[in-house]
Every structure is written in structure tokens, then in C-alpha cells.
Amino acid sequence: MATENKNLSEYDKTIIPNAKNFRFGIVVSEWNEQITQGLFQGAFDALIDCGTIKENIVRWDVPGSFELIYGCKKMQKSYDMLDAVIAIGCVIQGETKHFDFVCEGVTQGIKDLNINSDIPVIFCVLTDNTLQQSIDRSGGKHGNKGSEAAIAAIKMAQLRKSAQF
Ligand SMILES: Nc1c(NC[C@H](O)[C@H](O)[C@H](O)CO)[nH]c(=O)[nH]c1=O
Numbered sequence: 014m015a016t017e018n019k020n021l022s023e024y025d026k027t028i029i030p031n032a033k034n035f036r037f038g039i040v041v042s043e044w045n046e047q048i049t050q051g052l053f054q055g056a057f058d059a060l061i062d063c064g065t066i067k068e069n070i071v072r073w074d075v076p077g078s079f080e081l082i083y084g085c086k087k088m089q090k091s092y093d094m095l096d097a098v099i100a101i102g103c104v105i106q107g108e109t110k111h112f113d114f115v116c117e118g119v120t121q122g123i124k125d126l127n128i129n130s131d132i133p134v135i136f137c138v139l140t141d142n143t144l145q146q147s148i149d150r151s152g153g154k155h156g157n158k159g160s161e162a163a164i165a166a167i168k169m170a171q172l173r174k175s176a177q178f
């Protein structure tokens with residue numbers, strides 16, 4: 014289902030684990046800051062709404078989405094008590110192919126972090142054609158992808174806790 018047909022901010026609290034005992038790291042890209050700050054707020058608010066204690070949320074900022082890879086890797090290693098990490102970025106098509114390489118690089122890098130570490134990293138990186146598409150997905154008409162990422166983080170933290178190995 015395309016984002017156009019769903020609201021990214023909608024979630025059913027009755028089927029989401031209570032996050033009161035979970036601790037989350039959030040790494041935020043400074044590129045397109047107006048968008049990434051909106052994504053962060055959406056994620057933060059959803060985590061709190063689902064029971065997270067605000068002292069159990071740690072935020073780091075990095076220059077751009079490509080640096081999310083290193084920032085999330087270091088966050089995984091810096092806090093041995095984290096239950097999940099959320100990577101927040103916004104990549105918008107420009108004049109050149111740089112968009113393609115940044116998007117592919119971040120995607121593959123975050124995928125690798127999930128393979129090589131026991132702490133899940135949630136992919137909250139917008140890869141949009143236009144600024145308007147990003148506005149629409151960071152608290153606009155399509156809701157907030159940050160909220161969606163927070164719910165994914167809680168669910169993955171619960172899965173990690175329940176898994177035996
Ligand atoms: N154009 C965008 C970028 N570009 C910067 C890269 O992410 C990176 O910081 C640079 O190549 C240095 O390593 N980053 C975004 O997050 N969003 C963009 O639209």
C-alpha cells in the first residue's frame with residue numbers, strides 16, 4: 014500500500030507493547046533540518062505516548078543521511094542498554110545522481126547494521142522527489158513517518174526481548 018493510501022501516524026495502542034522498560038537511541042541528520050526535526054518530534058511523541066520514559070531516549074545529530082550509518086553504529090556500541098535505534102534522515106532529489114548514491118548507501122549501510130549487531134536500527138529516511146513530498150510525510154497530510162518508525166522500534170525491541178537467541 015502506498016503512503017498515499019494510509020496515514021503514517023495512525024497506530025492502535027492496544028496491540029503495541031508498553032515501552033516503559035525500553036531505551037531508545039535516535040540519530041538525526043541535519044540535512045533538510047526542517048523535515049528531520051519534524052520526523053524526530055513525531056518519533057519522540059509516539060514513543061512517549063506508548064509509555065517510554067523521556068530519560069530513556071538519547072539523541073545524536075549527524076551532518077547528513079550518509080553519516081547516519083556511522084552515527085548509528087557508534088550509538089549501538091556506546092550504550093549497551095539500548096533496545097533499538099532509529100535513524101532519521103531526509104534525502105531529496107537534486108540535479109544530479111548524488112541522490113541515488115546517498116539513498117542506496119544509507120539503505121545498504123543500515124541494513125548491514127541490522128545484520129551485524131543485536132540492536133535493531135529502524136529506517137526512518139525519507140527518499141523523496143520533492144520537498145513537498147517530505148513535508149507531507151513529516152507531519153503533513155500523510156502523517157509522520159517518525160511516528161511509524163517509533164512504533165516499529167517498540168515492536169522490534171519487544172521481538173528482541175522475546176527472542177531466545
Ligand atoms: N543531498 C542530501 C544529502 N547529502 C549529504 C550526504 O548525506 C552526506 O552528508 C555528504 O555526502 C557527506 O558525506 N544528505 C541528506 O541527508 N539529504 C539530502 O538531500
Ligand SMILES: CC(=O)[C@@H](O)COP(=O)(O)O
Binds near residue numbers: 104106108109111113
Ligand atoms: C541527495 C543530494 O545529495 C542532492 O540533494 C544534492 O543535490 P544535487 O544533486 O543538485 O547536487
